[in-house]
Structures are given as structure tokens and as C-alpha cells.
Amino acid sequence: MGGDKLLAALTSAPYIVALKDGVAEQVPPVSKISHMLKEQFPEVPDLKANPVRQFIGMAVRAILSDQGYELDETGVRISRDPVFRSGSTYRLTTEQEEDDDLLVRFVAMLNPDERRRLYDLIKAAM
CATH class of the missing domain: 1.20.5 (Single alpha-helices involved in coiled-coils or other helix-helix interfaces)
Structure with missing residues (x-):
């Protein structure tokens, strides 16, 4: 999978809205984009690969930082998610x-x- 395509998807408006919804619901925002990623990239078997998940996590952190959010908690367990087992939560920057x-x-x-x-x-x- 090309990182450019993945990054373009993550920085698109629908993904950013979903990430912000995750912040508002106080859940790891990556849990709000898992199904979107699976739908948009069905041919990619390595979405669950550790380096891909780490890339997504770092991208999400950078995107949310640009949107005025800061890291709140890391290692939050996510159950029944098609891509992620854990993620981080965020809050508005103080x-x-x-x-x-x-x-x-x-x-x-x-x-x-x-x-x-x-x-x-x-x-x-x-």
C-alpha cells in the first residue's frame, strides 16, 4: 500500500470529521476510521500490519495536533475493531x-x- 494514498485519505474531510467525532466521544479516534479504511482500501491485506497501524497512528496524532488537539491517554483498548487493538485519546489543547x-x-x-x-x-x- 502506498503511504501517499493512505495519507491523502487520512487528511480528507470525511476522515477528519470522523477523527473529531472520536475525540468528542472520548474514544480513540482511530476506532472511528477503521471501517472507512477497510471500505476504501479493501484490496490491502496489510492494514493490520504493525508498521501500517503505527503510520496511521502517527498521522492521526499529527492531523489532530494541527486541528488543535493534544494527546490525552495512550494504550486505550479497542474491542471488536477490524484494524486496531488499541489507540490514543485526545482532548482540546489547553x-x-x-x-x-x-x-x-x-x-x-x-x-x-x-x-x-x-x-x-x-x-x-x-
Whole structure:
């Protein structure tokens, strides 16, 4: 099987929608595309081959990362799946920019009295 054809399928709109459905249902997204892969590539006997499944898993991770998702849990068992025995779950990426913001970290370390004082100072400056 050509990796180009497989990657083209995985990055197509129907597959991305199915992957996002898996995230929303909190199941491994690969479980949502197994039947699609079997239908689209019926002549390919090696869909269950370890390197092919690993390629699909890595591609799914990259695709979902581009869509704003991050890895949640790995090694989640999938029962009665025609291709995969296990997969990973994903969640929406948390905003890390706020954590990297100096002001956010500064305000977070203040106690309630200091925060009130800071609020009063900012209000007076406006």
C-alpha cells in the first residue's frame, strides 16, 4: 500500500470529521476510521500490519495536533475493531500561552489582599 494514498485519505474531510467525532466521544479516534479504511482500501491485506497501524497512528496524532488537539491517554483498548487493538485519546489543547505570560504568573502568586491592592492601583491609573 502506498503511504501517499493512505495519507491523502487520512487528511480528507470525511476522515477528519470522523477523527473529531472520536475525540468528542472520548474514544480513540482511530476506532472511528477503521471501517472507512477497510471500505476504501479493501484490496490491502496489510492494514493490520504493525508498521501500517503505527503510520496511521502517527498521522492521526499529527492531523489532530494541527486541528488543535493534544494527546490525552495512550494504550486505550479497542474491542471488536477490524484494524486496531488499541489507540490514543485526545482532548482540546489547553491554552499554554497564558501560563507563559509573566503578568498571569505574577497575579497568580499574589494573595487576595495584594490582588485587591493591585486592582485599586490599576483602577486609579485608568
